Amino acid sequence: MNERVEGFVSMTVDDFVATITLDRPSKLNAMTPSMAAEIVEHMKRCNEDDAIRAVVLTGASTKSFCAGSDIGTLDDYRTPWEFRNRPDYCDAVRALLKPSIAAINGYAFGGGLETSLSCDIRIASANARFAAPEIKLGWIGGGGMAAFLAHSIGPSNAALMLMTGDPIDADKALAWGLVSEIVESAEQVTARAQEIARTIAQRAPIAAETAKSNLRAAFNMPQEDAIRYERDLQTICFATDDAREGREAFREKRQPRFRRR
Numbered sequence: 001m002n003e004r005v006e007g008f009v010s011m012t013v014d015d016f017v018a019t020i021t022l023d024r025p026s027k028l029n030a031m032t033p034s035m036a037a038e039i040v041e042h043m044k045r046c047n048e049d050d051a052i053r054a055v056v057l058t059g060a061s062t063k064s065f066c067a068g069s070d071i072g073t074l075d076d077y078r079t080p081w082e083f084r085n086r087p088d089y090c091d092a093v094r095a096l097l098k099p100s101i102a103a104i105n106g107y108a109f110g111g112g113l114e115t116s117l118s119c120d121i122r123i124a125s126a127n128a129r130f131a132a133p134e135i136k137l138g139w140i141g142g143g144g145m146a147a148f149l150a151h152s153i154g155p156s157n158a159a160l161m162l163m164t165g166d167p168i169d170a171d172k173a174l175a176w177g178l179v180s181e182i183v184e185s186a187e188q189v190t191a192r193a194q195e196i197a198r199t200i201a202q203r204a205p206i207a208a209e210t211a212k213s214n215l216r217a218a219f220n221m222p223q224e225d226a227i228r229y230e231r232d233l234q235t236i237c238f239a240t241d242d243a244r245e246g247r248e249a250f251r252e253k254r255q256p257r258f259r260r261r
Helices: 033-048 071-076 080-084 089-094 111-118 145-153 155-164 170-176 186-201 205-220 223-238 241-252
Strands: 002-004 009-014 017-022 054-059 064-066 100-104 107-109 121-125 129-131 181-183
Touching: 009 033, 017 033, 017 186, 033 089, 054 064, 054 111, 054 186, 064 100, 064 111, 089 111, 100 111, 100 186, 107 111, 111 129, 111 145, 121 170, 121 186, 145 155, 170 181, 181 186, 205 223, 205 241, 223 241
Parallel strands: 017 054, 054 100, 064 107, 100 121, 107 129, 121 181
Antiparallel strands: 002 009, 009 017
16 A cells, blocks of 8 residues: 655555655755654554554655755744744654654754654664754754653763764764664665564564553653553553463464454
């Protein structure tokens, strides 16, 4: 199934995996307000559709995942308050209940970096570059840049990126823990992300979604609270039909058939 809303964002669904593609390669997939609105709608659809169990987010280019906001559209906001309350694509990605993977094929700058950081897993091509360049233009990121960088790469490395605005390459991103894997070519990175997504989609969907919630809690709660929360989530998962199916499949030495129930 292939859906294209008027604009520059497309979505396909195959084998329980949704692939959402930023499709404005002539502008390095720079984000416009209409593209942000499309992403918000696609993320809502992914949350509501049981036929979607994992989501891949990528860019239609061998040069760029997303170069951030289209600077030319920022002056279209009539007031700073309107800018503050705009529909935010990073918020939409973070609100996704299903596991998400960023397939980073080239530049991930500004809002593009924030979008990738809002995903659960990041796979990069060898030509990928990462930057928080807003400081060079007189502002800072607003989609979770500092919080996610500090968690991902540590406060000193985060400060280096945030305060210089200079890019790092894929090898440094891997060494710092910003990405999980490097794939040699930009053409291969989406395929690798989809491979991981299909693997996740084969697991019990409620357990996968709960694992995502659990991981987020681990970052945000005191340790003992996080462990208690994990135990509660485990109990909820254990009571599902899918967990019973998993135990039966184990006893019968067959592959489980999970139904998100």
